[in-house]
Amino acid sequence: MPTAVINYLLGPDLRLMLEEGDADGLKAFCEELHPAALAELLAELEDETVWRVLSHCALPRQVEIFEFLSLHRQVELVEAIGKERLSKLVGEMSSDDRADLLSRLDPVRVESLLPLMAQADRADVRRLLAYPEESAGSIMTTEYASLTEQATVAEALTALRKQAPDAETLYYIYVLGPDRRLDGFVSLRDLVLARPERTVGELMRRDVISARVDDDQEKVAAQVMRYDLLALPVVDEANRLVGIVTHDDAMDVVRQEAEEDVLRMGGVEPLADSYAETGVLELAWKRGKWLMFLSLVALATAQVLQRFEEVSEAHVWLVLFLPLVLAAGGNAGSQSAALIIRAIALGEQGTGPWRLAARELLVGGTLGFLLALIGYLSGYLWFELGSNESLMVAGTVFVVVVIGTVCGSLLPLASKKMGADPALMSTPLITAVMDVTGVILYYGVGIWLLTTLAGTAAR
Amino acid sequence: MPTAVINYLLGPDLRLMLEEGDADGLKAFCEELHPAALAELLAELEDETVWRVLSHCALPRQVEIFEFLSLHRQVELVEAIGKERLSKLVGEMSSDDRADLLSRLDPVRVESLLPLMAQADRADVRRLLAYPEESAGSIMTTEYASLTEQATVAEALTALRKQAPDAETLYYIYVLGPDRRLDGFVSLRDLVLARPERTVGELMRRDVISARVDDDQEKVAAQVMRYDLLALPVVDEANRLVGIVTHDDAMDVVRQEAEEDVLRMGGVEPLADSYAETGVLELAWKRGKWLMFLSLVALATAQVLQRFEEVSEAHVWLVLFLPLVLAAGGNAGSQSAALIIRAIALGEQGTGPWRLAARELLVGGTLGFLLALIGYLSGYLWFELGSNESLMVAGTVFVVVVIGTVCGSLLPLASKKMGADPALMSTPLITAVMDVTGVILYYGVGIWLLTTLAGTAAR
Known part of the structure; x- marks a missing residue:
């Protein structure tokens, strides 16, 4: 269903449930609607109301919906809540979306937030925030699935079950050598189609296409597009895997770069937010x-x-x-x-x-x-x-x-x-x-x- | 490795192998290099030489490489070969790329080609060519994976092994009711993570986002982008599944529409081919x-x-x-x-x-x-x-x-x-x-x- 229709049909329902304080209705609403569609409905409500609606579902779902809001709206919403709540939200966010959000917040606030986060998350945030804007490092996520060459297919599938909750995609799994060196990759498709006793080393493709962490984001997106990839691994100068850029983030870059071209052709400095969100x-x-x-x-x-x-x-x-x-x-x-x-x-x-x-x-x-x-x-x-x-x-x-x-x-x-x-x-x-x-x-x-x-x- | 570097390094190797008639070298070359990289190397060679290089590998690999060439180059190459060879090539191509290529060829030639193709392919071509330009139907592929609600996870994985060679993606699998009615979808990720005795009906998501076959391609691409999808199912007026649009094709649409905007802003009628390929x-x-x-x-x-x-x-x-x-x-x-x-x-x-x-x-x-x-x-x-x-x-x-x-x-x-x-x-x-x-x-x-x-x- 087109989103405009969804909003037209569901907007009044949502308002009614809010007025009547219909907790069950709101819970069902949050959990059944596609998070992207819900985010679009919420985008137009007041900050306080958005938080009221979101409080009806579990944190992972809240975060899923929150991540579909525009960065501009995320910043506005986050400014309306306290440090404790914010740290929980941010702790649950995916690594790239979190870095994007934090890069837009007041650095003083970010510093006061970091001690409340888990050690690993804290290190992740510091590392991602250090990459220059528009570099591969700034758009990648550190949540990828990985395996070793020695694992059998059966072992690999078991390992993936464990990694699933934290990985941004399970469809490309990177094969790492000592010291996280990127040796190749297998696709979930190949794993599923292979006999369980075969090893990852036999299945993996070694001609893996990768980007350097300081590559320009436009170049990264062009590679994802040229090779029709679902994700592109990002490595450091020693060919160690540091993150992946997924197809949807690459698509956002293509769109963003195209928008900049159109605006510059028209003699407008590119906008940080959407047209409607810009003052x-x-x-x-x-x-x-x-x-x-x-x-x-x-x-x-x-x-x-x-x-x-x-x-x-x-x-x-x-x-x-x-x-x-x-x-x-x-x-x-x-x-x-x-x-x-x-x-x-x-x-x-x-x-x-x-x-x-x-x-x-x-x-x-x-x-x-x-x-x-x-x-x-x-x-x-x-x-x-x-x-x-x-x-x-x-x-x-x-x-x-x-x-x-x-x-x-x-x-x-x-x-x-x-x-x-x-x-x-x-x-x-x-x-x-x-x-x-x-x-x-x-x-x-x-x-x-x-x-x-x-x-x-x-x- | 950036493609420019690949071309710079491998171009002379390729030329040497061709001169020396090194069949083994050419075969290894065709099979080991990424098809997209090879396509870029081939793009600059003469038609006859391209066919000579390609003849060193099996048909499926030939087609894989061929599909990475620009449409303009595909048309040029195809004009240099006979009907029998063309019909084999076209029979092996993926359904959307095939339709794109045939829509650019002389209709008389296409008609003479159809009798040489398998019945199912012929029907597929006729149907796809009938959809209006820039519609969802014109960019979709008919090669998708599907299951029924009653199948268990174990049965589903067996079924997918059979469908794998023909499906453009195995990552989203569509759940069909009677008469190919689209009832929902499961992801391969969910199937792999689920216990084997569960049924597809229990795992499937019913809030499937779909496009109509006559929707504008720009709208389809916007939906793929908005919901971060790997593929979007395309249905007819009776909600019967007729095809899917994959993320890479959606990305091409985003790029193409952006290009049209930039050119129109500059007062140029959009080009059918790339700048370098336009006379x-x-x-x-x-x-x-x-x-x-x-x-x-x-x-x-x-x-x-x-x-x-x-x-x-x-x-x-x-x-x-x-x-x-x-x-x-x-x-x-x-x-x-x-x-x-x-x-x-x-x-x-x-x-x-x-x-x-x-x-x-x-x-x-x-x-x-x-x-x-x-x-x-x-x-x-x-x-x-x-x-x-x-x-x-x-x-x-x-x-x-x-x-x-x-x-x-x-x-x-x-x-x-x-x-x-x-x-x-x-x-x-x-x-x-x-x-x-x-x-x-x-x-x-x-x-x-x-x-x-x-x-x-x-x-």
């Missing part, structure tokens, strides 16, 4: 930064235009095609940027910068010719300019489209080379650069050529 | 369509400007701030569009159009004020305009930003309402609309106010 002032700031920068670029363009004051006065018609010149360069550039940004995000091979620039030059030339033709025909036929003037407009459009295309494709590559997000060199920035370039070409070079040619013709 | 002419066309449309809008702006010829001549300084006015409206609009497009793609709740417009109005007002201030100060101090003129520029910027923000947020919603992709109302289109609006406000309303006020003041 008006924060939104205004994340947009305002870029808008102010772009306004300054527009003012630089104005400055350039001012230098061509005499040209403006002598050729008032120039203003007519200014929007076309500005739009052509900016739009062609954004198109190239969008294509390259996605190609980089998808980890496409075989797009070296020179081959790429050559290709974009070809596309840019074709597009430039097309738009120049439109410029020439409209100038000559529609706006009744002279033939030379129309040719000047067409020439400017051609050059601007070609420059825009090449810049738009190379800027994201340059950005990546410098270690920044390729999408940082986004549409608005390219548009801005092309605005200044366009004005100089149009009012400067174009008019100079026009008058020089006219002078030559008159002579 | 120059196709690229030029997918970009040219939008660029030509946007050029016409720029020419409409020119037409509007022409109507204000007298104003242009009387107030030549106006041109200086034209880039600012155009950029402010367009950029503010793109920002809103990017935010809303992502919010829609992520299925965010609680963003009704009115609440959203109110919120954007607030953000737009704040941003408008900020940019208007920059406009006023720079006009007055930097470009030495009069106070009234600076105020007019500031006022225009304010209004343009507010209109841009509200339009940018409502256009994607309107687009969605009309059943189109929200990203269709993308950055370039909003920029174009705001160009015309900006010029009218600046040259029309602004100057009219300025002269009226000056007239009143003079009186």
